[in-house]
Amino acid sequence: MKQKLVTLLQQSVEALKSEGILEQELSPKINIDHTKDTRHGDFSTNLAMILAKSAKTNPRQLAEKIISSLPEDSTVSKVEIAGPGFINFFINADAQFQIIGQIHNAGNKFGLSDIGAGKKVQVEFVSANPTGPLHVGHGRGAAYGSAVADLLQAIGYNVSKEYYVNDAGRQMDILATSIWLRYLEECGELITFPSNGYRGEYIREIAFSIHKKAGNEYRHPSELVIEHIPDDEPQGGDKEIHIDALIDRAKTLLGSSLYHDIFQAGLSVILGDIKQDLEEFGVTFQEWFSERTLMEDGSVKEALKRLDKEGYLYQKEGATWFSSSKLGDEKDRVVVRDNGQSTYFASDIAYHMNKLDRGFDQIINIWGADHHGYIPRVKAAMQALGADDSKLNVLLVQFAVLYRGKEKVPMSTRSGEFVTLRQLRSEVGKDAARFFYVMRKSEQHMDFDLKLATSKTNENPVFYVQYAHARVCSVLRQLDEKGWKRDLLLGMENLNLLTEDHETALITTLSKYPGALERAALQYEPHQLIHYLRELANNFHTYYNAHQFLTDDATLRNARLNLICAAKQILANGLTLLNINTPESM
RNA sequence: GUCCCGAUAGCUCAGCUGGAUAGAGCGGCCCCCUCCUAAGGGGCAGGCCGGGGGUUCGACUCCCUCUCGGGACGCCA
DSSP: OHHHHHHHHHHHHHHHHHTTSSOTTOOOOOOEEEOSSGGGOSEEEOHHHHHHHHHTSOHHHHHHHHHHTSOOOTTEEEEEEETTTEEEEEEOHHHHHHHHHHHHHHGGGTTOOOTTTTOEEEEEOOOOOTTSOOBHHHHHHHHHHHHHHHHHHHTTOEEEEEEEEOOSSHHHHHHHHHHHHHHHHHHTOOOOOOTTSOOOHHHHHHHHHHHHHHTTTTOOOHHHHHTTOOOOGGGTSOHHHHHHHHHHHHHHHHHHHHHHHHHHHHHHHHHHHHHHHHHHTTOOOSEEEEHHHHHHTTHHHHHHHHHHHTTOEEEETTEEEEOGGGGTOSSOEEEEOTTSOBOHHHHHHHHHHHHHHTTOSEEEEEEEGGGGGGHHHHHHHHHHTTOOGGGEEEEEEOOEEEEETTEEOOOBTTTTBOOBHHHHHHHHHHHHHHHHHHHSOTTSOEEEEHHHHHOSSOOOHHHHHHHHHHHHHHHHHHHHHTTOOOOHHHHHHTGGGOOSHHHHHHHHHHHTHHHHHHHHHHTTOHHHHHHHHHHHHHHHHHHHHHOOSSOSOHHHHHHHHHHHHHHHHHHHHHHHHTTOOOOSOO
16 A cells, blocks of 8 residues: 555656656655554655755645646545645545455465565574573573564565574583582582582583483592692682683593583583473574584684685784774784684684575674674674675674562572573463563563563463454354354455444554564564554454444444454464464463 | 663553654553453543754754763683
8 A cells, every 4th residue: 555655656756857846866765654643644745845845845835736746546535735744645445445355365474575585594593502501581582583583584585593502612611510520429429519610400410310321430539630629719719710620620530532421411411401492482493503513624714714814813922813903893802812722703703604605695693782792893704704794783682680579680600590491481481471572672671570470460461462362263253153154255345334443443553564564574673563463452452342243234244254353364473473372262 | 991772651661764742551540241251441640752952844763962770891602
């Protein structure tokens, strides 16, 4: 409908050009908006106000001329000038009704489009270190990332969802060592657990199962384990030095093969847990990309070689630096440490090189907001690799701050004191969790009150939307119980009986769905879709309370049924896209 | 100190790439089930859109500045 009005206005502008009223080279962007107030018609444009200056006349006069050279069209019943120079369009009711038939014909495909034209987009998200279960902070990234990806898919992009697994590096060594120490405890050794180790209960569980399976195979006396190890922080030492020494000790005592066993056991259990957790949350990935493979297959070396070849690497103080400051970063960054190990950032450069090589037209990274300082250096790396860094789009997600009532819940992965995504799901359910997470703008701080979210009294907006869907289903069941049958054709032929204010409002809202979906997708703002669905549900509930659908008059009844079934379809399309269930009864 | 994000009703937040009288939910008060699930609906009260400048026909929206919150600034990942 919008497109149609744009075309009509374009024709009018062309006509005015040839009359010499408007300048030839003018090609204004034509803006059509839904009106907020029905007294202003259905659509409006600010075209006259935009062009008034260059046409050297006032907006209302110009609007007059635009209207008079507007071609006749059967869908437009009235055109008015209002306010400072808005041109308001009133659409024929018959044309408005068409949306119901369109929704019925397209079904669950209604709203989908090919705006993306099949362009390849990669969305990388969650990518939490596999050192423990996902917590509620990761949950937000998961919900947001999958929503963004699914929305882009819906408007015709070819989307690939990916999880980058940080299965290399010091954190993983700390994990392996933590497991080993718990294992030693399991064997009966007396161990003072490092303050910097992973303290979660899941570590003990992994240790327990290793002990159960392998007995004392990995056991060493605690005296040997702690011999000459520098003090931990509580004893006045440095916790980092302490844990690094323990890692070295683990590697020495166990040897690389046995150490790798422990490492691998930890990784596979935790990663398996994460995968299952996400799957139950309705989040799936095409690719789980391992950081370690980048190191093992030489990609990291290759990436550094390319940077070196372009003259972006130099040596200083025993380390290798990338001169990212030449490319917009605030300072240069180390890529190979003085101990010969490459940094996390080096892996990241290789990873993005890999993404580029895979030929994505657009790369979207979803990161926690605390990583925003990384954006310039990654973009710098992409430029250094000869790529267009505008291909990379980093979306930031603020952490959710948890509250229990008025009390802030402290969270730290190390201390093991955190609320997991799994706990959240079991308490509030998948639907509520996803809905809540995506309800807010991603870069907005979010207060997540567990008490409120876990309370059985439902102030939860997800039910409001789901209930609208269930209510339509209920009406259809009632129809059946009354021994009536739905007559689709009869309803379609009598849509013109839908003249109540509530009905036109609902129809208008339905017609906004494709636009809402498109905007939500292109702006990476799934919350816009949520807001749309709430508006739609509200329109429906109001209508439901004001009018009886199952009237004795079969023509009116079937017309109304067609309308509410269209509403049901859109509710289902939107909720399904967000991976939220559409219950038939509640 | 530099950078990022935020500041809108008592609370939590929207405000659709600058538009007409700033909205919703919750909380408060008042109404609506002989009627398709009241997990619903209707109404009332509640706002210097953080302050101040600027651009514009027009600003919650864009620019500058200040104030106040949150976060980031490692040879950690």
